[in-house]
Amino acid sequence: MIPSDHFTRFYNEVFKFLESQGEDALEAYWLAISGNQERHILDLIQTRGLAGMHEYWSHIKIEENCDMDLDLDADRLELRMNVCPSLSKVMDNDAEPMGRYCDHCAGWIGPIMDKTGYHMVYDVIDRREPHCVLRIFKDPEKARAAEKDAKLLMGWPGHKVG
Template sequence: MIPSDHFTRFYNEVFKFIEQQGERELDDYFLEISKNQENHILHLIREKGFEGMLQYWSVIRDEENCDLDLGYDEDKFEIKMHLCPSLTKAKDNDAERWERYCDHCAGWIGPIMDKTGYHLVYDVIDRDQPQCHMRVYKDEAKAREAEMDVRLLMGWPGRKQS
């Protein structure tokens, strides 16, 4: 098994390689990651909604040692990543970080939210800072309104543009 420090660096190189093959190939790759992740989260979202999201990302927070806040109210589920261990490891790399490294998160999360009827607003804030702010809304109008405050909005394959 590959250690997480090496996995992140490997992933970084895979992203660079696939991007060289073309934008469509990169979208297809993110969609495949998304399909795989459905095995872990889709049933939680469909059965428990925001509580299922909290359950899933609480495990990720603990397993990946993320410095983040999780929570939800009646309108939205929210993650505030204060220090992303994945981007931090990718940046600590003599092979240079893929410039769009953060795209992979929205690339797999967005299609799942689309399939479940939720609306993702993913603010990377700054590609060089290991932090982000993810919000998931039940109401599409509230999601579009929230996009007005985003510094760097991430898209994903198949995202409906407003």
């Protein structure tokens, strides 16, 4: 088994390789990850909505030892990653992060949100800093309003920002 410190560096290099093969290869990989992740989160979303997402990411917070805050309201879930363990590990291993490294989160989460009728606003803030803010809304108008406050808004395969 690959330790997590090495795993993040490994998939950083996989992302670089796939990007060198063309944008379609990288996005196809992220869509494959999204399909796999559906086994872990899709039922929670379909049966419990935003509360199911909160339950999922609360578990991830513990499992991955994330410095993140989760805030659940009636109309949205906000995940504030204060220190991203994934990007931090890539940077701590003296690896040069792939230019679109942070896009892998939107690449797998976004298609699931589209499939379940939720609207994601993913603000990377700065690709060289290991923190971001993810907001998920049921109401598309509230999502569009939240997009206006994003510093570096990310899209995902099959979705256009804005």
